[in-house]
Amino acid sequence: MALTGTKSIKEYKDILKGKVWVFPDNVDTDAISPTQYLSDIKGAVEHTCESIFKEFPRDAKDGDIIVGGRNFGCGSSRETAPVILQEKGISAIVAESFARIFYRSSIARALPVLEIEGISNEFKTGDEIEINIPEAEITNLTTNKKYRGKKLDPILLNILKNGGLEKQLLDELKEKGKAK
Amino acid sequence: MSGKTIAEKILAAHSLSNIDISPGKIINAKIDLILSHFGTARVVLDYGRIRPSKLRKIFDPSKIVVILDHYAPAPNEKMASAHDLIRKFVKQQEIENFYDIREGICHQVLPEKGHVRPGMLIVGGDSHTTTYGAFNAASCGIGNTDLFYAFVKGELWFKVPPTIQFNITGKLPYNTMSKDIIIKIAGDYSAEVARYKAIEFSGETMENLSIASRMTMSNFSLELGAKFAFGIPDQKVVDWIKNRTNEPFDLVKPDADAIYEEQFEINIEELEPQVACPHTVDNVKPISEVVGTKINQAFIGSCTNGRFEDLKITAKILEGKKIHKDVRMIVTPASQEIWMEAAKSGIAETLINAGAIITNPNCGACFGGHQGLLAPGERCISSSNRNFKGRMGSPAAEIYLASPATVAASAIKGELTDPREY
Numbered sequence: 001m002a003l004t005g006t007k008s009i010k011e012y013k014d015i016l017k018g019k020v021w022v023f024p025d026n027v028d029t030d031a032i033s034p035t036q037y038l039s040d041i042k043g044a045v046e047h048t049c050e051s052i053f054k055e056f057p058r059d060a061k062d063g064d065i066i067v068g069g070r071n072f073g074c075g076s077s078r079e080t081a082p083v084i085l086q087e088k089g090i091s092a093i094v095a096e097s098f099a100r101i102f103y104r105s106s107i108a109r110a111l112p113v114l115e116i117e118g119i120s121n122e123f124k125t126g127d128e129i130e131i132n133i134p135e136a137e138i139t140n141l142t143t144n145k146k147y148r149g150k151k152l153d154p155i156l157l158n159i160l161k162n163g164g165l166e167k168q169l170l171d172e173l174k175e176k177g178k179a180k
Numbered sequence: 181m182s183g184k185t186i187a188e189k190i191l192a193a194h195s196l197s198n199i200d201i202s203p204g205k206i207i208n209a210k211i212d213l214i215l216s217h218f219g220t221a222r223v224v225l226d227y228g229r230i231r232p233s234k235l236r237k238i239f240d241p242s243k244i245v246v247i248l249d250h251y252a253p254a255p256n257e258k259m260a261s262a263h264d265l266i267r268k269f270v271k272q273q274e275i276e277n278f279y280d281i282r283e284g285i286c287h288q289v290l291p292e293k294g295h296v297r298p299g300m301l302i303v304g305g306d307s308h309t310t311t312y313g314a315f316n317a318a319s320c321g322i323g324n325t326d327l328f329y330a331f332v333k334g335e336l337w338f339k340v341p342p343t344i345q346f347n348i349t350g351k352l353p354y355n356t357m358s359k360d361i362i363i364k365i366a367g368d369y370s371a372e373v374a375r376y377k378a379i380e381f382s383g384e385t386m387e388n389l390s391i392a393s394r395m396t397m398s399n400f401s402l403e404l405g406a407k408f409a410f411g412i413p414d415q416k417v418v419d420w421i422k423n424r425t426n427e428p429f430d431l432v433k434p435d436a437d438a439i440y441e442e443q444f445e446i447n448i449e450e451l452e453p454q455v456a457c458p459h460t461v462d463n464v465k466p467i468s469e470v471v472g473t474k475i476n477q478a479f480i481g482s483c484t485n486g487r488f489e490d491l492k493i494t495a496k497i498l499e500g501k502k503i504h505k506d507v508r509m510i511v512t513p514a515s516q517e518i519w520m521e522a523a524k525s526g527i528a529e530t531l532i533n534a535g536a537i538i539t540n541p542n543c544g545a546c547f548g549g550h551q552g553l554l555a556p557g558e559r560c561i562s563s564s565n566r567n568f569k570g571r572m573g574s575p576a577a578e579i580y581l582a583s584p585a586t587v588a589a590s591a592i593k594g595e596l597t598d599p600r601e602y
Contacts, residue, residue, distance in 0.1 A: 026371065026460065030568040034575075035548040039258060051569055071372040071405065075568060076547075077307040079222075079323035100376045100407050101307055105323030153206040155337050165329045166226060 008086040009110045012161050014134055016092050016112070017141070018065040020127045022120060023095075025069035027052060029102065032073070033080040044084045060088050065131065067123045068095030073102025082106040092131055094138055094149070096120055107156050110164035114138070116149035133160070183435025185343035186410045187378035190318040190432055194301045196335060203342040203441070210335045213243055213295060214327070215304030217286050218250040221262040222324040223331055224269040240334055245277040245286075245295055246270050252281035252542040255550040284515030284541030287311040287399065287483035292517055294425030298417060299432045303330055308483050308565065313379070313398035313409040314391060316417055316431055320407050341378045341407045342441035343434075348383040350449035355599040357493070358393035359485055359563070359583035361385070362400040363454040365446065367464025375405030377441065380434060385448055386412045391420045392487040399484045400565055403461045453599055455561075456581035459569045467586060467598045477560040478503070478591035479572075480584050481512030481539075482546040485563035490584040491522050495530040497588040497602045503535035504594030510552045512539045536591075548572045554579075561590045 031051050037044035049056045066072075066085070072095040073081055082105050085093070092112040096119060106113045112133050119138065123129065128141035134157060136149040152160070162168035184192070188201050197207035216223060246266065254260035263281070270278045283289045287308055290296050298316035302309065305327040312319035322336070330336050348361060365373070379401050386394065394411040401409030411417070413431040421429065452466040480486065480494050491513060503509045511531055513519040519541055522528045531538060539545075545552030546564035553573030554560055560572060560579050567579035582590075585599035592602075 028568050030566075030570055034570055036570075051575060071375055074371065074375075074405065075307070075566065077219075077305060077321040077323055079219075079325060082323075097372070097375060099372075099405060101321050101323060103376075104326055108323060108325035108329070153339075155206050155208070159337075165325050169329055169332060 008083065009164050009167070010091055012110065012163060014132060016065065016131045016133070018063045018091055018129060019061065020123050020125060020129045021053070021056065021060060021064060021066050022123050022125045023052065023066055023068040023072065026071045026074055027068060029073060029075035029078050029081040033078050033084050038078070038080060041084065041087060044080065045087045048084045048088055057088070060090065062089030063091050064089060065129050066090055066093040066095070067120055067129070068093055069120045070096045072098045074099035077101045079105045079109070082109050082111050086111055092133075094119055094129075094131065107159050108165040110160050112160055114149045114152070116147055119147060119149070122147060133157070182439050183437035185378065185434045185438045185440070186316070186380060186413070186432050187318055187341055187343050187408050190299060190301055191338060191340055193299065201340050203340050205340045207338055207340065208335055209301060209338050211243070211303055211330055212300040213245065213302040214330050215286055215290060215302065215306065215309060216244065216246050216327055217248065217306060218262065219305035219324045219327055220246050220266045220269065223328045224265050226328040227269070241273055241275045243334060244275050244331065245279070245290060246275055247279040247283065247286045247289060248281045249285045249289075250543045250547065251549050253540070281542070282516055282540070284513070284518070285483045285486065285543055287395070288487065288514035288518065291315060292424065292515055294427070297421055297425065297427060297429040298413060299429055303327070303336065307402050308399050310402045310406055310409045311395050311399040311483060313401070314394040314411040315421060316410060316413040318408045321402065339376065341376055343378040343380055343438070344374060345380045345382060345440045345443045346446060347443065348381065348385040348446045348448060350385055350447045352385065352448060353451055353600070355493070355585045355602065356451050356453050357583040357585055358389055358396045359400070360451055360454045361446070361448055362397045363456050363464055363581065364451060366404055366456065366462045367454065369404070369444070371403060371460060371462040372405045374401060374409070376407055377405070378408040378410065379404070379406045380410045382412060387414065390489060391416060392489045395487070396484055403565055453583060453586045455586065455596065456567055458567055458578040458580065461567060461581065467596065470580070470596045471598060473580070473596040474559065475507060475561050475590055475595060476558040477552065477554060478507055478509040478587050479545050479552060479560060479562040479564060480587055481510070481514065482543070482564035483514060484565040485584050486512055486514030486518070486541070488518050488521050490563060491518065491527050491531070493585050494588040495527040497585060497599060498534035498536070498592065499530055501534055501592050503591045507591050507594050509536040509591045510539060510545055511536045512545060512551070513541050515541050545572060561587050561596060563587050
């Protein structure tokens with residue numbers, strides 16, 4: 001059965017802090033969400049991205065942040081990819097660029113995603129990062145350097161603030177119900 | 181004001197936002213058609229969280245097509261239960277456009293059944309939804325949450341993509357196919373040349389390609405990161421669609437002064453058959469550099485290359501020959517209609533005589549679901565679309581992507597083989 005639920009969605013905050021995992025270019029959805037664990041979220045979380053970093057599924061902690069390369073999340077439309085990273089505790093992803101469907105699904109699941117050219121060379125795994133989401137401002141707290149990405153469109157930022165598309169929709173329907 | 185590309189025109193025609201349509205802008209747009217396959221199970225569960233009494237008011241069943249093509253027929257009880265959940269939902273919601281496991285792969289069946297027309301804005305819970313660009317439709321894949329939202333609201337946000345153009349000229353050499361062109365593009369320009377962009381294919385080569393060959397290019401464009409991938413909007417498209425539906429439509433053509441982010445000129449007169457080697461689609465080599473690599477499995481099928489012309493060239497190469505004794509050759513027609521055509525034309529008989537296994541139409545082997553997975557250390561040549569590690573079973577297996585002609589020739593010799601020898 002497909003994965004379901006929104007319990008792994010974190011409450012929206014403008015500013016996030018965490019420990020960094022630096023990922024390479026072209027991380028594909030099969031690596032994040034292996035086919036053999038498509039219907040087994042627990043198994044998937046235990047094995048996510050292990051073909052990239054063996055230690056990632058073991059050592060990644062709640063609140064960690066991924067700094068990715070180019071074309072992060074390329075491949076299939078499986079939404080399990082952002083879901084599994086959320087389940088693993090990843091609170092945001094900053095990357096040089098994202099594959100389209102992964103980007104959309106992350107927004108839909110209220111997983112903050114920011115694009116910044118050249119960012120993957122500015123961090124090492126283990127660095128501390130601070131992200132100001134509405135300002136698209138990134139700080140490497142370890143090296144004390146600041147970077148600025150492209151701000152999210154208000155439509156997209158709103159979806160993040162509303163806790164994802166599903167919650168936004170349910171809230172909207174509830175409001176309609178009250179109006180009657 | 182400058183001219184518009186196909187993507188800009190179709191998005192403008194569907195926009196609900198009162199802003200200019202130009203690359204980078206984000207708009208809300210109404211959707212003409214929503215495709216859902218196995219992911220429908222997730223949508224059903226999401227629906228469970230909305231009061232059932234509200235369902236019907238917010239739901240337009242005529243705009244939704246549900247098809248069971250993944251795990252078809254169900255290989256285990258878990259999948260059988262998911263299919264069961266979807267069948268019940270489809271009945272409860274009175275979705276008439278429902279295709280059960282017999283019909284085939286979504287991206288073949290939707291056009292065949294007349295659901296796809298030029299100018300439409302289509303979303304699907306499947307990445308290869310870009311395929312309908314061959315029919316002049318703006319179509320792209322989305323995830324399950326977006327799919328759920330679209331089911332309920334019939335609209336979604338869209339980023340207006342910049343458009344890049346591939347102008348392709350020259351005559352395809354003997355036993356090379358459109359798959360070789362698109363794999364070559366991946367190799368030359370990388371798997372993200374079209375990331376979050378629309379592609380327009382143009383040029384005399386595109387004009388001469390069949391609709392099926394154009395579908396292969398629009399389909400594989402997703403592997404280049406494309407959001408939309410338009411073929412040529414010409415009479416061939418009009419004739420094909422009119423044969424499938426009586427609904428009216430107009431072709432959407434780009435303006436002569438449309439602005440392209442980048443334009444690529446490609447000549448294919450000297451094109452050699454191409455192979456995407458493990459484990460990325462842009463790790464591309466001409467066949468001459470990889471001939472002789474031993475294989476255990478040869479796969480013809482998928483939404484990329486499981487159409488009649490693909491089976492036909494496979495049969496032409498296999499006619500009167502035997503598949504190598506150490507190779508399993510699996511052929512999966514993309515739809516029941518294609519399977520029937522293969523049966524009637526004698527192609528199925530040729531394939532079986534050569535030693536191939538023909539399965540029912542479904543997505544199985546390509547996405548590593550069932551019907552043809554690989555063991556550690558095994559190697560497969562495949563006409564499908566992804567060669568990522570673990571895509572077809574073991575992460576310790578290797579997948580080489582190529583045209584059906586190259587797959588067929590390789591099946592005979594038991595090693596990667598140049599199809600121009602046949």
